[in-house]
Amino acid sequence: SSPSGEMGTIIDYFPGDGFGEFDIYLYGLNPGTLYYYRAFAINQDGLTGYGAQKTFTTLDPYTVTFIVLEDGTDVPINNATITFNGTTNPPGDYEFFAAEGYSFYTIIAEGYLTTNGELYITSDMTLPVHLIPADYSVVFTVTNQHGNPVSNVEITMSSDGAFCSGTTNAYGIAICNPPEEGEYDYHVYIYTPGYEEHPGGTITISDPGIIYESITLNKLPVFTVTFHVLTPQGDPCVNAEITLMEGVKGNGEKWYYQTFYTDASGYATFEEVYQSAEYSYSVYHPNYEFYSGTLDVNEDMLVEVQLEIVTP
Structure with a gap:
């Protein structure tokens, strides 16, 4: 049978050693969803053993409905956009589904302060939320060169000590609320990988109201990086763990971070690798010396790695 496809598939690796039972905690699963799983282990000889495929179903979700009102008047706001646990609904759609536990939300609406x-x-x-009217608002729309929205882009505005910020949702919209009039420099921090840096700009706030600003980001070209890993004897190295990573975001996360295992021919392929001169990689196999290196990715690449015998 096949993994449940409607809500996506989660594949992850949890290294460890020893005997007997062990516990694994999975996060970010969708409620009310059937998942298939199987475990496998690699012994010190590089041989892989697979467990039987099994299933589990997460609990059905609860319904969370927001009622968005203007603070002080209780007038309904019908065009707010809510991001709930990373999911952004269309403006005016205030119903979400979630499993038991903590959930987080952000509500934006033109002319109002952002609420978290x-x-x-x-x-x-059902949760009533009151939004406070804002004297000044700047609505940023961030798209790529093809007109597609770009999420997870933080925009900060500053002017002589005055400061505000906002982060784009799934529709590429961020709202900043400057506290006072003035000339503001804005900076663009891109936490979605694969885009060129943006120089930012300047916006003058002189009257109460809403200003609209569009930002276009250019996508970096992508390439394929294939690793071919050999044993010290020159044979294909099977199940070598290869991790390819690039840079660090402003929030401490890696811009790019992927791990794959070599196949029976010693190959592992990373697709849609963004152009960058700051990639590092590591190759691990329990029978051989750990190997690491750096890459300047500006074309499709084949990287040959021959591992060495572990030094006593």
Whole structure:
């Protein structure tokens, strides 16, 4: 049978050693979803043993409904956009689904201060949220050169000590609320990989109201990087663990981080690798010396690695 496809498939690796039972915790699973799983282990001789495929179904989700109101008047706001646990609904769609536990939300609407919050969900619930009217608002729309929205882009605005910021949602929208009039420099911090840096710009706030600003980001070209790993004897090295990574974001995460294992011919292929001169990689196999190196990726590449015998 095949993995459940509607909500996506999670594949992960958990290294360890020893005998007997062990516990694995999976995060980010979708509620009310059937998952297939199997375990495998690699022994010191490089041989792989696979467990039987099994299944489990997560609990059905609870319904969370927001009621968005203007603070002080309780007038309904019908065009707000809510991001709930990383999912952004279209403007005006205030119903979400979630499993039991902590959930986080961000609510934006033109002409209002952004509201963030968290709640602990144990049942279906309805949550009234009041938005405070803003004197000044800047609505940023961030897209790539093809017109597609870019999420997870932070925009900061500053002017003589005054400061505000916002982060784009799935529709590429971020709202900043400057606290006062003035000339603001804005900076663009891109936390979605694969884009060229943006120089930012300047916006003058002189009257109460809403200003609209569009930002276009250029995607970097992508390439394929194939590793061919050999044993000290020149034979294909099977199940060697290869990790390819690039740089560090402003929030401490890697821009690019992927791990694959070599096949029976000693090959592992990384696709859609963004152009960059700052990649590093590592090759690990329990029978051989650990190997690492750096890459300048500006074309499709074949990287040959021959491992060495472990030095006593």
